[in-house]
Amino acid sequence: LKESANGIHSLQCESKCIFGISKRPPGLPASPQQINAFFKNSNYMIISAPENRYSWFLFTEVDKVYGKDIPRYTKEDELQLAEEHFGDQLTETTTFKDLYEHRLQTSLVSIKDHVFPRWHYRRIITIGDAAHKLHPISAQGGSGAMETAAFLVSKLVDALQEQDAKGWLTEGEIDAIFTDVQAKRF
Structure with a gap:
């Protein structure tokens, strides 16, 4: 690009x-x-x-x-x-x-x-065509967006289940999850 x-x-x-x-x-x-x-x-x-x-x-x-x-x-x-x-x-x-x-x-x-080189900022993330638009001839745009969404939710659920009594994620923990999602789905 x-x-x-x-x-x-x-x-x-x-x-x-x-x-x-x-x-x-x-x-x-x-x-x-x-x-x-x-x-x-x-x-x-x-x-x-x-x-x-x-x-x-x-x-x-x-x-x-x-x-x-x-x-x-x-x-x-x-x-x-x-x-x-x-x-x-x-x-x-x-x-x-x-x-x-x-x-x-x-x-x-x-x-x-x-x-895009960065998909997230603080507690906000973009996925799918907003972050990585594929050529429609591949017919993978919707599938890729759903796979990224599923991976993101899985990472968030895993992190929340590991939490102690506080029950929420810090900004740093969310940033680490978002960074991992982008690295794995890029």
């Missing part, structure tokens, strides 16, 4: 994504499906959903940018990117154009990723 002039690590971005929900195009089956399609500088994840729909993601690479230079996109930007990929053959019978033309909802966003 790039360090900014004020010493804080900036968010970075190396990809963008059109997230979408579409009615099932005729070329895709109504049965449960997950389709992954890989192309040079782009890839797709397509998942069947209830009510004869498909959720899908088109990820494309961009030049790395940081912080306030990370772009926000318009619907016109989305349409231009979509049109550039209309010919991508996702299955033998379906192109990206087929999927996009059946869209119900779409959005083009920059995919930011980061790991």
